[in-house]
Amino acid sequence: MTDSTKSGFYQETAGPDQTFLDANELVLNMGPQHPSTHGVLRVILRLDGEKVLGTECVIGYLHRGVEKIAENRTYTMFNPYVDRMDYVAAVSNGLGYCLAVEKLLNIEAPPRAAYIRVVLTELNRMASHQLWLGTHALDIGAMTPLFYTFRDREEILKIYEKYCGARLTTHAFRIGGTLYETYDGFEQDVNNFVKFVTPKIGEYEELLTTNRIWVERTKGVGVLSGKDCIDFGVTGPVLRAGGVKWDLRKAQPYSMYDKFDFEIPTGENGDTFDRYIVRIAEMRQSLRIIDQAVNSIPAGPIMAKVPKVMKPAVGEVYVSIEAPKGELGYFVVSDGSTQPYRVRVRPPSFVNLQALDKMVRGALVADVVAVIGTLDIVLGEVDR
Amino acid sequence: MLDYVTSYLHSSLTPGQAGNWLWALVYILVIFAGVSGIVIVMNWGERKALAHMQVRLGPMRVGPHGLMQPIADAIKLLTKEDIMPSEADKPIFWLAPVWVVMIAFSVFIVVPFGPTHAVTDMNIGILFMLGVSSLGVLGIVMAGWASNSHFPLMGALRSSAQMVSYEIAMGLAVVSAIVMTGLGGIGPYGIGSGAGSGTLSMIGIVQAQAQQHVWFIFKFFPVGLVAFFIFAVAMIAETNRAPFDLPEAESELVAGFHTEYSGLRWSLFMLGEYAGMVAVSSIAITLWLGGWLRPFPSTHGPAINIPFLWEHPEQGVVDFAFSFAPALVMLALAFFSFFNAMRMPKHPLLKIQTIGLYAFGLVLAGVGLILLAPPVRDRIQDIFWFVFKIACFMYLYIWYRATWPRYRFDQLMKVGWKVLLPLGLGVLLVTGIIGLGPEIAAWLKGVV
Numbered sequence: 144m145t146d147s148t149k150s151g152f153y154q155e156t157a158g159p160d161q162t163f164l165d166a167n168e169l170v171l172n173m174g175p176q177h178p179s180t181h182g183v184l185r186v187i188l189r190l191d192g193e194k195v196l197g198t199e200c201v202i203g204y205l206h207r208g209v210e211k212i213a214e215n216r217t218y219t220m221f222n223p224y225v226d227r228m229d230y231v232a233a234v235s236n237g238l239g240y241c242l243a244v245e246k247l248l249n250i251e252a253p254p255r256a257a258y259i260r261v262v263l264t265e266l267n268r269m270a271s272h273q274l275w276l277g278t279h280a281l282d283i284g285a286m287t288p289l290f291y292t293f294r295d296r297e298e299i300l301k302i303y304e305k306y307c308g309a310r311l312t313t314h315a316f317r318i319g320g321t322l323y324e325t326y327d328g329f330e331q332d333v334n335n336f337v338k339f340v341t342p343k344i345g346e347y348e349e350l351l352t353t354n355r356i357w358v359e360r361t362k363g364v365g366v367l368s369g370k371d372c373i374d375f376g377v378t379g380p381v382l383r384a385g386g387v388k389w390d391l392r393k394a395q396p397y398s399m400y401d402k403f404d405f406e407i408p409t410g411e412n413g414d415t416f417d418r419y420i421v422r423i424a425e426m427r428q429s430l431r432i433i434d435q436a437v438n439s440i441p442a443g444p445i446m447a448k449v450p451k452v453m454k455p456a457v458g459e460v461y462v463s464i465e466a467p468k469g470e471l472g473y474f475v476v477s478d479g480s481t482q483p484y485r486v487r488v489r490p491p492s493f494v495n496l497q498a499l500d501k502m503v504r505g506a507l508v509a510d511v512v513a514v515i516g517t518l519d520i521v522l523g524e525v526d527r
Numbered sequence: 528m529l530d531y532v533t534s535y536l537h538s539s540l541t542p543g544q545a546g547n548w549l550w551a552l553v554y555i556l557v558i559f560a561g562v563s564g565i566v567i568v569m570n571w572g573e574r575k576a577l578a579h580m581q582v583r584l585g586p587m588r589v590g591p592h593g594l595m596q597p598i599a600d601a602i603k604l605l606t607k608e609d610i611m612p613s614e615a616d617k618p619i620f621w622l623a624p625v626w627v628v629m630i631a632f633s634v635f636i637v638v639p640f641g642p643t644h645a646v647t648d649m650n651i652g653i654l655f656m657l658g659v660s661s662l663g664v665l666g667i668v669m670a671g672w673a674s675n676s677h678f679p680l681m682g683a684l685r686s687s688a689q690m691v692s693y694e695i696a697m698g699l700a701v702v703s704a705i706v707m708t709g710l711g712g713i714g715p716y717g718i719g720s721g722a723g724s725g726t727l728s729m730i731g732i733v734q735a736q737a738q739q740h741v742w743f744i745f746k747f748f749p750v751g752l753v754a755f756f757i758f759a760v761a762m763i764a765e766t767n768r769a770p771f772d773l774p775e776a777e778s779e780l781v782a783g784f785h786t787e788y789s790g791l792r793w794s795l796f797m798l799g800e801y802a803g804m805v806a807v808s809s810i811a812i813t814l815w816l817g818g819w820l821r822p823f824p825s826t827h828g829p830a831i832n833i834p835f836l837w838e839h840p841e842q843g844v845v846d847f848a849f850s851f852a853p854a855l856v857m858l859a860l861a862f863f864s865f866f867n868a869m870r871m872p873k874h875p876l877l878k879i880q881t882i883g884l885y886a887f888g889l890v891l892a893g894v895g896l897i898l899l900a901p902p903v904r905d906r907i908q909d910i911f912w913f914v915f916k917i918a919c920f921m922y923l924y925i926w927y928r929a930t931w932p933r934y935r936f937d938q939l940m941k942v943g944w945k946v947l948l949p950l951g952l953g954v955l956l957v958t959g960i961i962g963l964g965p966e967i968a969a970w971l972k973g974v975v
Contacts, residue, residue, distance in 0.1 A: 171677050179778040193681070193936050282778045284770065284933025290581035356770055356932045508681070509779050509935045 168196060171508075175204045179282040179512040182522030186499070186511065193507045198500045202493075205526040213486035218244050218318060218453045221486065226312035228490065229524040231274050234267035234303075235466040237316045242397055243462035243473035244318045247455040250447045256320035257399040258440040262333060263306070263315055264398075265429045265436070269340070270299045271467035271519075272422050272429075276347060279419070279516035283360050288350055295343050298336050305332065319449035325440070333437045337430050344426055351419070361416035365502035365514035368413045375498045379469025379491050381518060384421045385413035391465035398464075403432045415517045422519075454481055468492055468519050488527060492520040541730070543636075543647020554646045558635050565917065566801040570597040573925050580929040591884035592867065607790035612674060615787065619673035624792045627666035627799035634659045634806045639730045641819045641909030652729035653701060656810055657694075660765070663803055664690040667767075667774060667784045670796070674787040682783030685936060686774035689764055692943030697761035699951030700754040703958045704814040707743050707751065708735035710962035733818030740825035744815040747961045754954045755815040757947050762807040764939070766800065768924055770931035771939060778933075808920035809913070816916055819909035821849050839905075850904050853911040857895030864888030 169192075174185035183204035189196040209228060213221045225240045226233035238260055245251060252260065273296045277289035300310040307315045307323050315321065351357045367377065369385035382389055390407045392400040408424030410417025455477040463472035469491025478484040495518050502514045535547040542550035571586070571593065578585025586593025611620060637652040639645040649655055664686055671683020709725030726732060736742055744755045764771040775783030785796050812818055827843030839846070868884035871877055897903055934942065960967065 169677060169681075171681075177781060192684075280932065284772075284776065284778065285931065286577075287581050287929050290583055294582050350930070351932075354932065356934055356938075359938050360932055360935055507936055509773075509776070509933070512779050 167191065173511070175201075179278075180515060181278065181520055184496075184515065184520070184522055184525070186515070188508070188511065190508065193509075195503050195506050195508065195511060198503055198511070200496060200499060202496070202522070202525050205522045207527065209527040210486055210488060213483050215482065217481045218455070218483060221483070222316075222318065223312070223314045225488075226314055227523060228488065228527055229271075229466065229468065229471075229492065229521045230311060231521055232267050232271040232467045233312045234263050234315050235271075235464065235471060237314060238264050238398065239462065239464045239466065239471045239473050241316045241318050242464065243460055243475045244453070244455070245447075246460045246462055247458065247475055247477055248318070248449070248453060250319055250449060252320040252398070252447055253444045254399065254441045255443045256445045256447075258436050259321050259325060259445065260316060260398050261400065261403070261436045262433055262440070263303070263313075265433045266299050266302060266333070266336075268429045268467045269426055269433075270296050272426050273299075275422065275467075275516075275519045276419075279513075279519075280351060280357075282512045282516040283357065285351065285354075285357065288347055291343065291346060291350075295340050298339060302329075302332050302336060305329075317446070318453070320444070320446035322446070324445060330437050330440070333433060337434050337437075341427075341430060344423065344430075348423060352423075358416060360509075360513060361419060361517075362414055363412070364415045364506065364510050365517060366412060366414045367498055367502055371498070371501065372413070375501070376494045377469070377498050379466070379495065379519075380418055380421045380425060381413075381469065381495055381498070383407065384410035384417040386411055391463060391470060395463075397462070400432075403435045405431050415513055418517050452481060454479060463489065466491055468521070468524070469495060490524040490527065492518075492522075492524040493527075496520050496525055539643060541639075541643055541645045541648045543645075543649075551646055554644075555636075558638075558640075558646065559632060562632065562635060562802050562805055563798070565805055565914075565921075566798055567597045567601075569801050569804075569921055570600065570797075572921070573928075576922065576925045577929055580926070591871070591880040591887065594883070594887060601794070604790055604794040609791065610787075610789050612676070612787050614675045616673040616675060619669050620787075621792075623666050623670035623673060624788065624795035624799070626669060627663055628795050628802070630659060630663040630666065631799040631802035631806060635802075635809075637729050638806070638809045639733060639813065639818055640913045642730065642734075644819075644910060645730065648728055648730045650731075651727050653705065653727050653732065653810070653814070656729070656806070657698065657701060660803065660806055660810075661690060661694055663799065666799070670788065671774075671784040674784075676787055678780045678782075678786045679784050682774040682776075682780050682786070685780075686767065686784060688936075689767075689771065689773060689939060689943075692940050693761040693764040693947070696757055696943060696947035696951045697765065699948070699955050700757040700761065701810075701814060703750070703754045703951075703955045704732070704743050706955070706958050706962065707746050708732055710958075729813050729818075732813055733820065736817050737820055737824055742815060742817040742820070747958060750954055750957050750961065751815060753950065754958070755811065757951050757954065758811055758814070760942070760947060762811060763924070763927065764943070766804045766807055768800075768804065769928035770933050772933060773936060773939060776933055804921065804924055805917055808917050811920065812913065812916045819913045821852070821908065821912050850908060851899070853907050854895045854898035854904065856911075856915070857891055857898055861888045861892035861895055864891060 169190045171188040171190055172185065173188055174180040175183040180186060185201040185204065187199040187201065189198070207227070209224055212224055216224070222237065222240060225236040229236050241252075273292040277292035280286075280288040303313050303315070304310050305326055306329065307313050309315075315323075367375075367381060367385055369382065369387040371377075372382040372385045372387060378389070386409055388407050388409050391397070392405075393407060405428045408421050408428065410421050457477060457479045459474065459476040461472055461474045463470050465471075470489065471491055472489030474485075474487040474489070475483050476485040499514060499518065502518075503511045506514070531547070532549060535542060535545055535550045538545045538547075542548075542554055574596070575585045575593065586596040589595040589599045611617060634656050636646045637649055637655055639648065667686045668683045671679040671681075671686070674680070705725065705727060708731065726735060739746070743751045745751055763769075767774050773783075774780075775785065777783075780786070785793055788796060817824060823845070826845050828845035829843055830841070831844050831847055832839070833847075864884055865888040868881055868888060871881040871884065898907055
């Protein structure tokens with residue numbers, strides 16, 4: 144966060160004795176209470192008419208000090224907190240943390256647990272992308288997809304509810320595996336969901352992909368090439384839409400992702416439309432993985448042998464997974480006690496948000512909300 | 528005095544033309560009430576239709592199927608605290624919503640709901656309508672300016688820019704329809720009865736369509752259709768509705784020009800917006816969709832004369848059949864209400880709602896039965912068809928809103944200036960060339 148009075152941001156604009164009407168530039172404060180900043184993001188826009196001359200992001204309105212809290216909790220106690228970062232993809236967050244601590248403890252989840260984790264994580268990717276699609280479309284002015292995606296996301300949440308009792312911040316996984324055995328009819332439910340949702344993705348596409356206004360609003364908007372993405376450290380669908388075939392599930396497989404057959408969808412131009420197409424294709428790939436995983440869950444234990452009191456050896460690990468929004472990394476340092484010495488999270492939303500200024504400079508106000516939508520940020524994760 | 532009242536009843540003119548102030552006042556009140564009624568119905572209808580397109584139910588709690596929701600909303604809005612920002616330009620802030628409503632209702636002075644059912648008929652009727660309805664944007668600009676806030680200001684700027692780019696295309700489309708009033712009719716209804724006299728009067732335009740036996744949307748196919756399309760696009764932009772709702776784009780400008788408004792003032796803006804939608808729809812209906820004329824207005828069929836039931840020897844069996852349409856629509860709605868009342872869950876908490884829905888169905892059925900009576904059936908025809916067409920337009924407005932994303936500012940300009948304007952000019956040219964075809968051919972012969 145920069146101190147905007149010192150950064151020179153306001154200096155060229157009207158002084159205190161002038162009204163904004165005398166200035167050639169208009170400083171517009173978008174957020175933190177704004178319908179389409181996806182939570183409490185505050186974007187200060189410098190405008191010339193409708194044209195954006197520059198932006199400044201002010202974050203921290205949802206800062207809860209999650210990383211600091213970790214230092215005062217045991218490894219097990221901190222597990223539910225990570226669900227509160229990216230609350231629309233809580234399961235992925237939990238998976239990343241569990242994998243990190245497992246690596247620190249030098250244990251591995253049994254295959255059955257890994258398969259269950261894959262099913263639930265991919266369902267979570269679906270849910271996250273569906274929520275993204277609905278809100279992104281709403282930002283651009285299409286109301287209806289929101290209700291379609293939420294209708295279908297509900298089925299995923301029902302599966303979660305049946306599995307672990309919670310819908311949003313699930314705390315589904317434990318260090319060393321999963322706590323809960325799959326309930327009776329889990330496979331049936333997931334298979335039914337795959338069958339139910341496959342045509343629905345076509346339904347979303349019917350409303351948007353060939354819609355003239357949608358294409359005009361998204362093609363060539365917020366272009367971020369593959370090289371720019373790498374420079375900014377941007378990951379996830381945004382990077383892949385720039386044409387870079389990088390997916391941690393393939394690049395450094397974790398949790399038995401190497402056992403499944405799926406593709407990495409990529410775009411060409413790195414614009415908003417490509418990111419939309421990439422995410423839609425990712426939903427389909429997720430369904431493919433779910434279909435393979437749920438029908439081949441092996442028998443066996445769901446929990447590895449985990450010590451009652453976790454006291455990892457002195458050391459540090461960095462484990463990253465492909466969360467719905469990009470590379471989600473956990474850097475955990477152990478000082479040999481029951482509590483982590485430091486937990487640092489590499490949140491994809493926070494890193495991706497950096498690219499906002501480059502993407503919207505020279506665009507119009509309407510593009511700003513489109514770009515905020517297409518970056519798929521969750522402020523809980525940005526601010527932590 | 529009594530003479531003054533009754534003398535108009537035998538007149539075949541609008542009260543304004545006949546110079547009858549009393550009946551003009553009655554018409555004004557009836558139209559004001561009617562348009563407000565449409566707005567109230569629309570308030571409920573939009574939420575319901577939009578909800579059902581979006582796999583949800585919409586209002587369900589206040590009254591059966593949320594039928595009382597508009598009333599609850601009105602009470603809520605009227606009793607809300609009246610907030611005026613301390614930095615606002617107070618007189619203009621106060622005037623803006625009043626202005627919007629005043630303008631939106633003023634245009635209805637010349638809207639013909641029937642051959643004599645208008646407050647007055649001006650010889651420049653359509654010009655008056657276009658002129659007055661474009662003044663509505665002034666209210667929006669005033670609101671945006673007076674709020675002394677950034678988001679409303681941008682909304683106001685967008686609104687005025689939008690208005691400039693769409694008024695011209697709209698005007699060109701209207702001119703092509705006016706040119707058609709003076710030209711012989713060709714269309715699916717058959718060859719018309721020769722050239723009429725060009726007119727700007729709203730009633731005259733509909734009468735021209737009746738004489739030429741063609742709705743102008745079908746005239747010189749597809750010229751009329753294209754002109755109608757241009758107007759249909761421009762009218763959405765003029766009324767600030769999706770996909771052209773840039774001035775109030777809720778995901779970009781929070782609420783655009785009315786961000787700082789709340790309570791009664793805000794509801795006035797809404798009233799103005801919906802009344803404006805009805806107003807521009809009635810321009811489109813008058814110019815291209817035959818105004819108060821029923822479908823196939825020149826098909827009469829064999830003449831029939833049934834004592835008491837149908838005593839119009841000059842009209843045919845088709846007229847007789849169509850005269851039942853209003854009653855049948857009302858009875859269908861009544862049936863729909865009864866059907867849904869029967870489907871209501873049998874739960875003690877829903878008993879009152881079920882009874883209410885039955886009562887509503889009974890009212891609709893009663894209205895339907897009244898409309899069956901021969902004298903009423905006769906006189907309601909024109910108004911029914913006009914309102915029916917307005918209802919179709921209102922449904923289209925809702926449908927657009929559910930389907931399309933919002934245009935961006937520059938794309939909206941592009942559509943206005945680069946697509947609709949050339950198209951409008953082309954339509955006007957083609958209308959003239961086709962209409963004056965024989966004359967041009969004769970002139971060419973002379974030259975060669």
